[in-house]
Amino acid sequence: MTGSFLAAVFHVVLELVLQCGAVLLLLPVMFWLEEDVPALLVGRAVAPLRERYRRFGTFWRLILRHGLPLEDGLMLALGFLAMLCLAGLSIVRADVGTVMGAWLADPLLMGGVLLAGAFWAVPGRFWAERGRCCAALCLTECFLVLAAPGVTGLQGVQRLLLAAPGSSLAGTSLCCAVALALTAALPDPQSLAEDMVARGQPASRTARDQRQVIVAIYQVGWALLLGDLLLPVLFGLEGPAGVSGLVVRFGGGSLLVSLGRLTGMRRNGRFVALLLGLAGLMALAGRFAV
Amino acid sequence: MSFHDPFMACLMVLLAVLLCGERSVRVFVSGLWRSVPLDVWRQGGCHMAGMVLALLTLAVVPHAGAAACLMAVSLVLLGGGRVFQPVWGVPALVGYGLFPAEAGGLGVMAVCFWAAGRAVGEREAARSVALILMLGLGHEMAARHPLDWMLGVAGLVGLCLMAGMWADRLFLYRYCRLVRPVLLLGVMEVSRQQGMELGVEGAFFALLLDLAGQCLAVVWPRASLLMLPAPPLPGFVVGWVGLHASLGLSSSTEGWTVMGCLLGVAIMGLSLGDGVLVLSQAAPALRDGLRRHWAWGLCLAVILPPACGMAADWLTGYGAGWASWLYRLPGGDGSMMALPLFWGVMLPVWLCLSRRRRGSSEGGLFLEEEGETGLAGLQSYMQAAPVCPHSLKRLLMRGKRQARSVRLSATELLSLLPAQELGAVFWLVFLGCVLVVMGLAQ
Numbered sequence: 001m002t003g004s005f006l007a008a009v010f011h012v013v014l015e016l017v018l019q020c021g022a023v024l025l026l027l028p029v030m031f032w033l034e035e036d037v038p039a040l041l042v043g044r045a046v047a048p049l050r051e052r053y054r055r056f057g058t059f060w061r062l063i064l065r066h067g068l069p070l071e072d073g074l075m076l077a078l079g080f081l082a083m084l085c086l087a088g089l090s091i092v093r094a095d096v097g098t099v100m101g102a103w104l105a106d107p108l109l110m111g112g113v114l115l116a117g118a119f120w121a122v123p124g125r126f127w128a129e130r131g132r133c134c135a136a137l138c139l140t141e142c143f144l145v146l147a148a149p150g151v152t153g154l155q156g157v158q159r160l161l162l163a164a165p166g167s168s169l170a171g172t173s174l175c176c177a178v179a180l181a182l183t184a185a186l187p188d189p190q191s192l193a194e195d196m197v198a199r200g201q202p203a204s205r206t207a208r209d210q211r212q213v214i215v216a217i218y219q220v221g222w223a224l225l226l227g228d229l230l231l232p233v234l235f236g237l238e239g240p241a242g243v244s245g246l247v248v249r250f251g252g253g254s255l256l257v258s259l260g261r262l263t264g265m266r267r268n269g270r271f272v273a274l275l276l277g278l279a280g281l282m283a284l285a286g287r288f289a290v
Numbered sequence: 291m292s293f294h295d296p297f298m299a300c301l302m303v304l305l306a307v308l309l310c311g312e313r314s315v316r317v318f319v320s321g322l323w324r325s326v327p328l329d330v331w332r333q334g335g336c337h338m339a340g341m342v343l344a345l346l347t348l349a350v351v352p353h354a355g356a357a358a359c360l361m362a363v364s365l366v367l368l369g370g371g372r373v374f375q376p377v378w379g380v381p382a383l384v385g386y387g388l389f390p391a392e393a394g395g396l397g398v399m400a401v402c403f404w405a406a407g408r409a410v411g412e413r414e415a416a417r418s419v420a421l422i423l424m425l426g427l428g429h430e431m432a433a434r435h436p437l438d439w440m441l442g443v444a445g446l447v448g449l450c451l452m453a454g455m456w457a458d459r460l461f462l463y464r465y466c467r468l469v470r471p472v473l474l475l476g477v478m479e480v481s482r483q484q485g486m487e488l489g490v491e492g493a494f495f496a497l498l499l500d501l502a503g504q505c506l507a508v509v510w511p512r513a514s515l516l517m518l519p520a521p522p523l524p525g526f527v528v529g530w531v532g533l534h535a536s537l538g539l540s541s542s543t544e545g546w547t548v549m550g551c552l553l554g555v556a557i558m559g560l561s562l563g564d565g566v567l568v569l570s571q572a573a574p575a576l577r578d579g580l581r582r583h584w585a586w587g588l589c590l591a592v593i594l595p596p597a598c599g600m601a602a603d604w605l606t607g608y609g610a611g612w613a614s615w616l617y618r619l620p621g622g623d624g625s626m627m628a629l630p631l632f633w634g635v636m637l638p639v640w641l642c643l644s645r646r647r648r649g650s651s652e653g654g655l656f657l658e659e660e661g662e663t664g665l666a667g668l669q670s671y672m673q674a675a676p677v678c679p680h681s682l683k684r685l686l687m688r689g690k691r692q693a694r695s696v697r698l699s700a701t702e703l704l705s706l707l708p709a710q711e712l713g714a715v716f717w718l719v720f721l722g723c724v725l726v727v728m729g730l731a732q
Contacts, residue, residue, distance in 0.1 A: 043686060045678035067645030070584075077640040078522075081632065103618055103628035108530060109521055116520035131562065134519075138558045142537060142551050145623065149541030152625040278724060287547065 015093045022243055023080075023087055024060075028052040030220045030250055035189075038258050059213050062206060071120070072210060078117045079217040082110050086224045087246050088154065088236040101155030101236045107176075108141040111225055114186065118218045121211065122187040122195050129183070132269075136183050139276050140176040140229070147172045147283035157232045168286025170232070175279035177229035179272045181256040186222045187215060220250075227253025296605040300498060301426045302348050304505050305419065309341045311509030312415045337415060340367035344419050348426045354390035358383040361398070361423055365405050368416040379404070386427070395431025396442045399424055399472075403446055406468050414508050421468055422501065425475055436479035440553075443472045463567035467517075470532070470560040471500050477536050477553060481622070484543045487606075492535040492622025495602040500528045502598055506590065512575045512583055514568050516591055519561040522633060524594045525568075529561030531621050538623025592633050595619055 029049070036046040068076060085104040090097020104110070115133060144151060147169045148160050161170060187195075192215050196208065227249035228235055234245035309315060317326055318334025343364035350356045362383055382397030402424035406417040432439040447469055451462070474497040481489030503524055507514035517525035533554040540550025575583075599615040618626045704715070 040678065040682070041686070043678070043683065045676035047676050063643060068643050070644050073640050073644035076643055077636050081636055081639065099628060099631075103626045104632060106625070106627060108533075109526075109627060112519075112521040112526060127566075134562055135555075135559070138533065138555055141533065142554055145534070145537045145541060145625070146547070146551060150624045156625075284547075 011093045012096055015091060015096045018091045019084060019087065019089045022089055022091070022246075023083055026243070026246065026250075027083075027217070027220065028056045029247075030223075030254075031056075031216055033251070034216070034220055034223060034254050034257075056213070059210060062210070068210060069207070072207075072214060075117050075121050075214050076217070078113055079214060079221055082113045082117075083217065083221045083224065086110055086154075086221060086228055087242075088228070089242045089246065090236060090238050091240070091242065094238055097236055097238070097242075098155060101158075102153040105154040105228070105235075106141070106152075107144065107154070107225065107229060108137050110221075111137040111140075111180075114218055114221050114225065118186045118215065118222075121215050121218065122192050124187065124191060124195055132272075133180070133183050136176075136180050136272065136276065139280070140173075140180065143172050143176060143276075143279045143283040144169070146280075147286045149287075154228050154232060154235045158235045161233050168282045168289070171282045172279045172286070173229045173232050175275050175282065177226050177253075177256060179275035179279065180229065181226050181253075181260045182268065182272050182275070184222060184226075184257060184260065186219055188219065189215060223253035223257050224250050225253070226256050227251070230256060297429060298348055298351060298426060300601070300605065301422050301501075302345060304501055305341060305345050305348065305422055308415060308418060308505050308508060309338070309345070312337060312341075314415070315341070336367045340364040341415075341419060343367065344423055347423060351426060351430075354394070355387035357427060358387045358398075361401075361427065364423070365401070365416075365420065368419055369405060369408065369413065390427075391430045391434050393431075393438075395428040395439065396446075398427045399442060400446055403450060403465075403468065407450060407465065414511075417468070418501075418504050418508050421471060421504070425471060425497075425501075429475070432475050432479045433482075436476045436483065439479070440473060440476040443469060443476075460567055460570060463563045466560040466563035466567065467500075467504060470528070470557060470564065471497055473553065473557055473560070474500065474532055474535075477532065477539060477557075477622075480543075480546070481535065481539055484539070484546075486538065486542060486622075488620070488624060489535050489538045489622040491602060491606050492531050492538065492620060494606055495599050495619075496528050496531040496535060498602050499524055499531075499595060499598040502594065503528070506594075512572070512587065513590060514572050515575065516587065516594070517564065518568055519558075519565040522629065522636065523591055525561060525565065527595045527619060527627075527629065529558045530627060531619065532557035532561075533621075534625055535622025538621070541623060588637075592630070592637075596630055 029052075032049050032052050036049075036052075039046050063076075067073070085100050088097065088101050088105060090101075112134070115130060115137075119130060144157065148157070148167070151157055151160060151169075157169060157173065161167065189212055192212060196211075224246075230252045231249050234249050236242065237245045314330070314334040315338045316334075317330055318338055320326065321331040321334065341364070343360050347357050347360040347364060350360065362379070379401045382401050385397040386394035388394060402420040406420040406424075428439065447465055450465060474493050478490055478493035478497060481493055503513070503517045507517060516523055517528075519525045519529050536550045536554035536557060538550075540547050540554070543550070596615045596619075599619060600612045603612060603615065615630075617631050618628045619630070620626055707715070
């Protein structure tokens with residue numbers, strides 16, 4: 001009895017450690033994909049990938065040696081946990097991944113965590129944008145539940161899609177992902193720098209670098225949320241396939257974000273409204289077709 | 291045991307908490323053996339008498355006439371004579387005394403809304419008391435005609451907006467926290483009529499959490515930050531559970547499919563509007579909070595949702611036992627949110643990441659930076675030389691040339707099309723994509 005209990009605890013801890021390790025290993029690649037690859041494609045020269053790994057290693061070494069200020073620590077904890085929940089990995093033990101995927105990886109909850117943390121990191125003048133983003137998140141949650149009553153989190157969406165492929169749920173979440181990508185209000189490093197200059201805090205260089213990494217984690221998490229909504233089928237695959245699913249989902253999400261940035265559609269409120277309306281129509285159609 | 295009496299008991303407990311904790315009442319009690327300014331002492335006495343009368347009102351709810359009279363007196367006492375001014379208040383209360391379960395509930399609602407909307411600044415307690423009285427007295431009507439109850443509140447808010455539109459910028463947001471509990475009560479009663487036990491439990495949990503948060507905010511003004519709709523805080527839980535309770539209504543009830551969605555979005559939107567008000571009022575407290583206050587706030591934020599959930603579970607008597615509230619919070623439609631687990635993981639991670647020794651704050655880092663000599667100290671900030679591989683550049687150039695030729699031929703092809711405007715073509719392509727996706731969805 002005690003032995004089995006200890007084994008279960010060991011498995012859960014091992015699972016969490018493995019998930020954290022996988023996410024930590026993938027994060028520099030994600031930063032690279034999110035910031036450097038678009039610059040590379042435009043034709044600018046960027047630092048190689050190992051540079052990202054080295055700086056990320058420095059970041060964690062400094063944190064482990066000296067610690068962060070209280071606020072920054074809370075921001076980093078929130079962002080990292082949101083990343084972990086949205087990653088949807090389950091490597092050794094499936095039920096841990098199920099708990100995190102079904103009970104925590106809720107689009108509204110995780111999107112809210114990301115928005116609130118980013119708003120706290122860079123308090124700016126983006127009230128209207130953030131309000132619009134929150135409204136889009138609420139509608140996303142509504143439409144997902146409307147299309148599939150009783151669905152719980154992204155894991156539930158994935159299970160339903162596997163059970164009934166090609167249902168209207170996929171179209172609904174796709175439209176919502178595109179709409180969210182076009183309303184995205186997360187601050188980019190540029191606005192973080194402007195905010196720091198405006199406030200004129202006497203922050204040390206280390207503190208500024210750490211804040212930049214935290215904001216980058218929020219951005220990566222947002223891209224991952226979009227990817228989860230774009231390709232919910234790949235969420236929560238078991239075993240090492242989950243890692244490749246994570247990479248594919250993140251690629252899709254960052255593609256959406258960069259497309260929104262390139263085409264300048266972010267200002268186009270009507271297009272967002274149209275997409276959300278379309279998502280609602282598809283959800284209603286799927287609901288009444290059953 | 292019927293459900294109505296425990297609901298009243300809950301409201302009375304919340305009123306008692308208000309009575310014990312409110313500042314002016316505390317001033318009044320301490321004035322019994324210490325000297326305080328006379329007008330402050332008198333105001334505290336009025337508040338205390340008003341709250342006691344409100345408690346009595348909830349106790350005599352079955353006798354509608356007496357309840358209406360007591361409520362009028364208590365509102366007059368709480369508002370210092372200025373709250374209960376309008377002439378139409380008297381016929382509204384008389385109407386309540388005559389038809390407590392029919393349209394009379396709307397009269398009580400109007401009076402309480404008026405009183406609560408006037409309660410600004412020092413009179414925050416009056417607003418909570420008016421809200422609790424409105425829920426307690428109107429519960430009978432809400433139980434019989436929930437739809438009328440919700441439509442009535444929508445109409446009343448519209449009237450209030452038209453009457454006091456230009457008072458100030460925050461006027462709109464001040465009504466958010468009054469309307470949200472009323473809508474939650476409506477959702478609860480509709481769920482009960484449709485026989486959905488999960489929905490009743492979820493909506494009641496959200497209602498209880500909402501009222502408890504507002505009462506706490508009156509007792510300890512810093513606690514109003516807990517009602518921010520930012521995720522790990524209880525304010526978000528209220529919005530999320532309310533949203534899911536009304537979505538559950540929409541997903542398992544005939545005729546409520548669209549209405550439930552709209553109701554859920556309305557509840558979440560009210561939470562967001564309330565968040566704007568809270569941020570604008572309590573932002574200074576956020577900035578210069580002491581460490582002790584932070585700790586108390588965090589404890590409240592962790593404990594409040596499970597405690598309210600257990601109370602709701604115990605009162606409705608439907609749920610699956612109290613232990614499950616320690617690791618998950620159910621929404622009203624079968625979805626779960628493992629927020630206590632999230633807190634339980636987040637707090638240790640936060641403690642690990644935060645700075646352990648207070649002594650080595652900013653200065654320590656600076657010293658270390660300067661201690662290393664010259665370029666070696668800056669080594670960790672240096673970037674490697676940026677590179678752009680030649681092969682990639684060549685590939686990009688070839689791609690660009692290819693794209694240009696494709697675009698030329700595409701414009702030639704497009705000039706043959708009947709639709710010349712680019713916008714029209716875009717919409718056609720978009721429509722085609724939509725049809726493809728819809729076709730896939732079949």
